[in-house]
Amino acid sequence: MKNKKYMANGTEKNGTGDKHAKPAARAGWFETRMEVRDYECDIEGIVNNAEYLHYLEHTRHLFLKHCGLSFAEMHRKGVDAVVARMTLQYKAPLRCDDEFVSRLRIEKEGVRYVFHQDIIRACDNKLSLRAKVELVCLVNGKLGRSAEYDAAFRDYYMEDSK
Numbered sequence: 001m002k003n004k005k006y007m008a009n010g011t012e013k014n015g016t017g018d019k020h021a022k023p024a025a026r027a028g029w030f031e032t033r034m035e036v037r038d039y040e041c042d043i044e045g046i047v048n049n050a051e052y053l054h055y056l057e058h059t060r061h062l063f064l065k066h067c068g069l070s071f072a073e074m075h076r077k078g079v080d081a082v083v084a085r086m087t088l089q090y091k092a093p094l095r096c097d098d099e100f101v102s103r104l105r106i107e108k109e110g111v112r113y114v115f116h117q118d119i120i121r122a123c124d125n126k127l128s129l130r131a132k133v134e135l136v137c138l139v140n141g142k143l144g145r146s147a148e149y150d151a152a153f154r155d156y157y158m159e160d161s162k
Contacts, residue, residue: 028158030063031103033122038096046093052129053086056117059102060133067152074148078140081149084112085134092126094119100128107158111136111145116158 040051064071074080094100099122107114112134119129137146 028156029103029105030059030066030156031101032059032062033099033101034058036094036096036098036100041096046095047098049090052088052090052119052131055100055102055119056115056129056131056133059104059117060115063104063106063156064152067156069148069152074146077148079146079148080138081113081135081146082138083133084136085132087132089130090128091130092121092128094121094128098123105158106153106156108150108153109134111143113149113153 034055036047040047042048061071071081101120101122102117103120104115104117107116113136115131115133115135117129117131117133118127119131120126121128137144137149139146
C-alpha cells in the first residue's frame, strides 16, 4: 500500500520526518495516499462497501500518530476513543489498483470529536466517499473527556470549533 503522509498545513512528510512543500487538496486537511488491493473488491469489480471503513480508520490512525498519540498507549492509560456514529455517502466507486487520497479534518462538539473524511479517486479527482465520523472517549470505561486528545488535536480543529 502506498502511503504519503501530509501535515494538516499541506506539507508532505517523508519517511525521515523531513517536510517538503506539497499543497494539500484544501487547507486544514490531513491527507494520505493509498491504493486499492485486489482482495478488497467484490464480484462486481468494485471496492466492497465495508472496505471504506478500513480506509477511514487507517487515515484516523495515521492522523493520531502524526499528532503524537498512540491508541495502544492511550488504552494502557484507560482512555479509549470509540466510534459513536458514522454517516457515509458513497459517490463514485473505486476499482482494483485505483490510487486514492483519504483525507480528514476535525472539529470538537462537546465531548465528541467529529472527523469529516473524504476519499477521492486520484485518476480523476472524483469524490468516492464522504463520511462524518463521531468519536467519544471512554475514560476508565465511562464517557468522559481526555486532556491528551484535546491537547493533541487543538491545533487541527476547524476554525469554527476552536
